[in-house]
Amino acid sequence: MARYFDVHPRDPQPRSIGQAVQILRDGGLVAYPTDSCFALGCTMGNQEGRDRIVRIRQLNDKHNFTLLCADFGQLGQLVHIDNKVFRAIKSATPGPYTFILPATSEVPRRLLQPKRKTVGVRISDHPVACALVKELGEPMMTSTLLLPDEDEPLTDGWQVKEELDHQVDAVIDSGECGIEPTTVIDYSQGYPEVVRIGAGxxxxFA
Known part of the structure; x- marks a missing residue:
């Protein structure tokens, strides 16, 4: 049964965030709000967590996993990025965007898009997401909480708990968040390609 944390949307309680982060460090999978919609998250090195996300969302091997970063210092360790691309991304960050870029050796191979060796990265503007990744002290592997055969992500924390009570280890609820996933921009070829239009x-980047 998943732990349920009811936190303030703008000033999340440090104790609750700390408990949720401990669940992540212990190998858990957490559902949490972002500036676009609810997402699933686990530590970057958590193979079982990754596999659980794949099962919950029924993803195929073409899926680009996303790493949620606290800041550009973390982001720069994960992807290769030149000055021109950096400036373009920085102008829209933090915000509801995911950027696909060539991954560095810091990213576990199982998180890479197999043929292209890319990974998605983002910096959220949601206080809860920011607090989680800052307390964790490292990027968090994340994926939109969009269930198979559904057109929109789940938006309500209690609904998430009811649907996934035995598939996740914690649900963090800060009130209803958005229903649109991030806008995805592919920079893997050095120029922007909009591959999904969402909240951003x-x-x-057009």
Missing amino acids: DPAP
Whole structure:
């Protein structure tokens, strides 16, 4: 049965965040709110957590996993990024965008898109997501909480708990969040390609 944390949407309680992060460090899988919609998250090295996300979402091997970063210092350790791309990403970050870029050797191979060796990275603007990844002290592997055969992600914490009570280890609820996943921009070829339009305005990358 999943632990349920009811936290403040703008100033999440440090004790609750600390308990949720301990669940992550112990190998757990957490459902949490972001600036776009609910997401699933686990530590970057958690193979079982990754496999659980794949089973919950029924993902195929073409899926680009995303690493949620606390800041550009973390992001820069995970992907190869030149100055021009850096400036473009920085102008839209933090925010509801995911950027696909060539991965560095710091990223476990199982998180890479197999043929292209890319990974998604993002910096969220949601206080709960920010608090989680800062307390964790390392990037968190994350994926939109979009269940198979559903058109929209889950938005309510209690609904998430009811649906996934025995498939996740914790649910963090800070009130209803959005229903749109991030806008995804592929920079793996050095120029922007909008591959999914979501909560972030795609116009700067069109």
